[in-house]
Amino acid sequence: MGVQGLTSYVEGNRQFFKELKLRNTTLVIDGCSLYFRLYFTSGLDQQHGGDYDSFADLVRQFFDALSVCDIRAVVVLDGGIDYTDKKFATLKQRAQSKIKEAHALSRGGHGSVLPLLTREVFKQVLTSLQVPFIQCVSEADWEIASLANQWNCAVLTMDSDFYIFDLKGGYFPFTFFNWQNVGVCKGSSERYIPAWRFSVNKFCAHFNHMNKELLPLFAVIAGNDYTNLRAMETFFSRVHFPPSARPAHGRTQARIDGLLHWLAQFPGPEEALDEVLRVVGSGPRGPIRNLLSSGMREYRLSGSSLARFFTDGAALSAAVDLPEPVRALPDWLLQALSRGQLPSLVIDVLVLQRALLIVQVENCRLPSSHAASLPLRQVLYGLLLEGRPKTHLGPAGRGPGRSGRPANPADSGSARCVQEFDRHDLDLRQSSVQTALPRSPQQLSLETLNKVPLPARLQVLLESLGVDERAAGAVPPHLSLPACVTCFWLSSCKPKPALQLLQALLLWIVFGELCRLRGGQRGAAGPAAGHPDMRAVYDRLSKLRVNKGERKGLDLEVAHAYSQWQSCMWMGFYLNQLLCCPLPEPECAWLYSGTFVHRAVREMRAGSNPEALLAGPPLPGRLYNDILGAVVSCVGVDFFSAPAKKNRRGRRPAQQGRGRRKGSGATPSHRTPPTQDMVNRFGLLVCEDEDEEEDEEE
Structure with a gap:
């Protein structure tokens, strides 16, 4: 107002x-x-x-x-x-x-x-x-x-x-x-x-x-x-x-x-x-x-319905003037909404079957960055709307989901739709998005979703992200969701991101972890504060920021790719919340820094490498390699290599695991987490690709 x-x-x-x-x-x-x-x-x-x-x-x-x-x-x-x-x-x-x-x-x-x-x-x-x-x-x-x-x-x-x-x-x-x-x-x-x-x-x-x-x-x-x-x-x-x-x-x-x-x-x-x-x-x-x-x-005031929440923790109830689809929600969901543990998007979808997506700074000549997270939104919408009474909801859609994974057989041909509003070129456009549900060992109902056993909820989340449990377990628990989302982003991002974008993103996540350990406990001295070599790593990484005087020029290719990553993280975060956090909720403050990752990409392209930036105590390098290993186990070691038709040295094309597997959504992998050799291999891949292009020109 x-x-x-x-x-x-x-x-x-x-x-x-x-x-x-x-x-x-x-x-x-x-x-x-x-x-x-x-x-x-x-x-x-x-x-x-x-x-x-x-x-x-x-x-x-x-x-x-x-x-x-x-x-x-x-x-x-x-x-x-x-x-x-x-x-x-x-x-x-x-x-x-x-x-x-x-x-x-x-x-x-x-x-x-x-x-x-x-x-x-x-x-x-x-x-x-x-x-x-x-x-x-x-x-x-x-x-x-x-x-x-x-x-x-x-x-x-x-x-x-x-x-x-x-x-x-x-x-x-x-x-x-x-x-x-x-x-x-x-x-x-x-x-x-x-x-x-x-x-x-x-x-x-x-x-x-x-x-x-x-x-x-x-x-x-x-x-x-x-x-x-x-x-x-x-x-x-x-x-x-x-x-x-x-x-x-x-x-x-x-x-x-x-x-x-x-x-x-x-x-x-x-x-x-x-x-x-x-x-x-x-x-x-x-x-x-x-x-x-x-x-x-609208300006006539009366007693507040919020007072009891702050005095005794009571959530908004049916006694309050709420729309019928909200009044009919289970108590656990009302509590989560009131406490901000679920996004307001949930209300929009349940009440209006509508979603107004938030615009980002990106390349407006390309499709909206939110296109990358569409499969995650379809699952989110499916969990909210499928199995709910249709009497108080908007018109239902028909036809199979477009998420790249099958919906539940019981819902086949009866998927509802959500009206999304998103950027198309420089205009706001409306489109109809069909819901979809991943495979699940049991019927998923919104009323009892919080009571579904943890393994089943975790399976739904990982399948939606196109990863397996080993990828989630290869990193510290609070970084499992960002690692899995990054795997999803690599397979969904268009155009395909270059290796330097992944390196810069992982460097920030490592730096964020050092910051969290160093001062995230409200002044407590963490490992980074007490170890002089760790301090050196911290100082090197802290210089990777785009200064205010440098903020005029923007690499649209990099901006668009990272906007897609943020959209995937946004929806992965919400889907995890709706599933009652089968993966620990990460601290969003340490997930992304635009001025850092843009500067880091420039440094990587200029010849810097993560090993030199992280040189010192084992913690930063080990964390970087753990996350990199989780990502590589999902997308395949050849993800960043040249297309097979340019391959003169007999390397195989990217593994099937780089995308969500047809029919299951998960990407089983029996590879062990990568070592420093795999990090070096990634660096060699880029060099070899450049050599091949030069050979072809000759």
Whole structure:
């Protein structure tokens, strides 16, 4: 939600605010607004796919600042798309706009595109800091305002609708919340955050003590995300606003100022609404009145349904006004959704059979990077929709799945469909994606999915990723999922990624592990901190970053390949969550750094090699080789070699194991994990391929 232009209008007049030294209080925080604000105002990378480690550190700094000021934070996150569909047209417009911005970023221009795994990093940091948070079923604005009023505390967000809600504790816009400048109270050791709090009473007093119940009508007339009515353009073309005592800049500012002064002359919303309809003139007034009245009700606050979650851990229940498909969900799934242990995408698929995929910075001349993770999404959709009652779901699709693996025989020919919205060239396009289920030794039902034995759930996950259990077991448990996803990515990525891209990605995962050991325990000294040789490895790898001054040029081939990897990781992460984590959930902050891997690819192409960068104690090199071995055991040792028709030296073409095997999805392998010789062999393969091309030219 939001009223266009209202934020800049209000923030231009400090008399609507009160300056405070904020401390020793409770604050309800709009989580989505917070992570957007932190990412976009801190100069973090967007062009290369994001730097999640830097973002995680920033989130920790923010909550540390609140903690030292004894500010108790409660975070509320948005859920799925509004199931009434009132806002879907706006969401599609924003998605189209993000495609244009991502394209601009890919060409060195400006834009704001949130990296794909940002939300998951944010939730994991909240969990590690023990900051209480909840994920709503739909948009969280109303729930945030209602909860704050029930607790008589303020809200921190960056949404102009909170200038409309009648909040007892007031509203702190992020713009005036100076958390990076913690102060100390004179005469005591208490610390505080300088902040400015907005007050509806102060705001209305400025407009001749306007009745604050008129503010919701102001919002729907001015046009918010829910009620942008064409009839209001007729109203603005005919109404005569009183002269304003305050000069306004621009058409939107002038309209806001004039409308507020005009509404101030009415005693209440009913009288003002009658006059609005009179000004609009002829035509059916009933529908317009109903739409305006419905929009005004969006701002009417009552008791929060979230309070019990924060007091006794109760999940959203059937007693709450939820869409029927959500109310019918099993308790374990509702709990997981409320606690953010499942993505809001689950709600969109269950309620609307719809998915709005997040745009990435990639090569827009190629198919969307999300094409690489399509088989994983089909399985995710199948687990959510197959076996569920059809009475409360959208239209079902027909025909076999396109995932490259067979669905359950019982579901053959009756697969449902999910309507996906994704980038096609520079446009947002809708497509119908059929669900699919992998083979399973038992019937999979959403109601009892959490009770399915671990081996069966693990089999479903590994089969979907096209790997076997040995690949998952060849690396430390918390890196099993990234290793398996990387195998899936190599066999799904188009064009096929070069060896240097895999090397750079694995170098980051190793570096992330060193960072985690070195300082991930909140200041505890890990092995990397105490071993001088390990410190040397850490220092070498830490220099592999694209500096801010170098961020103009972007290798689109590399960006597109890594966008495909992130999409595969995104869906692999969600599928693992839905299956109740048969593989340990990795820390997303250490999975990917765009500025690191792009720089590392350049270094690999210039002649650097992983062995030299990792030289020193055995841990980094051993971890690199373990992950490389797991990947090679799946894709085959000849994956990066030249095509068979160019092979003059008798090497065999890539093994069948490089893709998901027809009929099973798994890729059995009896090879042992690779040694240093296999790493060297990969280096030789590239050299040999280049030699062969030179021979052919001769």
